[in-house]
Amino acid sequence: xxxxxxxxxxxxxxxxxxxxxxxxxxxxxxxxxxxxxxxxxxxxxxxxxxxxxxxxxxxxxxxxxxxxxxxxxxxxxxxxxxxxxxxxxxxxxxxxxxxxxxxxxxxxxxxxxxxxxxxxxxxxxxxxxxxxxxxxxxxxxxxxxxxxxxxxxxxxxxxxxxxxxx
Amino acid sequence: xxxxxxxxxxxxxxxxxxxxxxxxxxxxxxxxxxxxxxxxxxxxxxxxxxxxxxxxxxxxxxxxxxxxxxxxxxxxxxxxxxxxxxxxxxxxxxxxxxxxxxxxxxxxxxxxxxxxxxxxxxxxxxxxxxxxxxxxxxxxxxxxxxxxxxxxxxxxxxxxxxxxxxxxxxxxxxxxx
Numbered sequence: 001x002x003x004x005x006x007x008x009x010x011x012x013x014x015x016x017x018x019x020x021x022x023x024x025x026x027x028x029x030x031x032x033x034x035x036x037x038x039x040x041x042x043x044x045x046x047x048x049x050x051x052x053x054x055x056x057x058x059x060x061x062x063x064x065x066x067x068x069x070x071x072x073x074x075x076x077x078x079x080x081x082x083x084x085x086x087x088x089x090x091x092x093x094x095x096x097x098x099x100x101x102x103x104x105x106x107x108x109x110x111x112x113x114x115x116x117x118x119x120x121x122x123x124x125x126x127x128x129x130x131x132x133x134x135x136x137x138x139x140x141x142x143x144x145x146x147x148x149x150x151x152x153x154x155x156x157x158x159x160x161x162x163x164x165x166x
Numbered sequence: 167x168x169x170x171x172x173x174x175x176x177x178x179x180x181x182x183x184x185x186x187x188x189x190x191x192x193x194x195x196x197x198x199x200x201x202x203x204x205x206x207x208x209x210x211x212x213x214x215x216x217x218x219x220x221x222x223x224x225x226x227x228x229x230x231x232x233x234x235x236x237x238x239x240x241x242x243x244x245x246x247x248x249x250x251x252x253x254x255x256x257x258x259x260x261x262x263x264x265x266x267x268x269x270x271x272x273x274x275x276x277x278x279x280x281x282x283x284x285x286x287x288x289x290x291x292x293x294x295x296x297x298x299x300x301x302x303x304x305x306x307x308x309x310x311x312x313x314x315x316x317x318x319x320x321x322x323x324x325x326x327x328x329x330x331x332x333x334x335x336x337x338x339x340x341x342x343x
Contacts, residue, residue, distance in 0.1 A: 162282060
């Protein structure tokens with residue numbers, strides 16, 4: 001069952017300032033509840049509108065953080081293909097995403113460097129916005145193959161350094 | 167000194183003793199499984215062939231893995247399990263702090279995850295939590311309360327570090343409106 005999978009994106013293809021392909025998605029109550037279920041997050045503000053409004057004081061149920069992490073991962077790996085390996089992500093929640101919102105994900109490459117072990121890392125600043133208001137930011141560091149034969153997933157131990165670059 | 171300030175002082179002392187301590191060592195209730203990987207991918211329409219195509223997974227990751235961002239999912243228990251009397255809460259330290267400070271509401275404001283060894287189907291992960299810091303009392307548009315930072319450390323059954331997740335939470339009392 002061996003196949004040759006050619007990397008979709010190489011480290012050398014990426015320049016600081018590059019924009020990732022945009023993603024727009026219409027969020028429904030189903031999106032929110034499906035995301036809560038998919039992350040086994042049973043807290044009521046992610047499925048019970050009365051609880052969200054009366055107890056949390058929000059306008060509706062809202063996307064939970066772990067599911068937003070899955071949205072950011074999908075956005076990033078749509079761009080890199082399967083060889084892209086996430087190293088580190090930082091999310092900052094500034095506002096909530098509700099049913100009826102169209103969320104827009106936009107990403108810009110902030111840095112690109114090869115570490116001491118030869119691993120090619122890029123950092124990408126991703127913003128999730130609704131009607132131009134930034135709801136969540138994601139600073140992502142991920143590894144890309146430096147050559148068609150390189151594979152960041154093959155790295156382990158001291159050859160995989162996902163922490164912030166020093 | 168009023169009763170309220172005495173109890174706040176006791177809460178602060180209790181909290182300080184916990185900073186840096188490993189708490190809530192737990193082993194996952196179930197192994198990492200493909201159907202939940204698909205549930206997650208379906209929820210965000212993630213078509214990465216690593217999770218859908220055996221041949222690609224074999225070639226790129228040496229066999230199927232779970233999406234890295236799912237790491238915390240493996241510790242969120244099912245809503246019910248036979249014989250379980252109490253609902254185990256992920257991020258128990260967060261709920262402990264809410265109770266300690268008497269803050270009924272809480273949100274997560276900030277979340278960092280660093281990914282190490284990939285999570286593979288069949289893995290049974292283990293975890294512990296470490297409280298890193300708690301802020302002074304602050305007032306935001308949500309209400310008055312405190313920010314805190316909690317690390318969740320994940321390892322696999324072989325003891326390999328899988329991920330370190332760091333959460334910032336804000337526990338608060340809603341302001342009078």
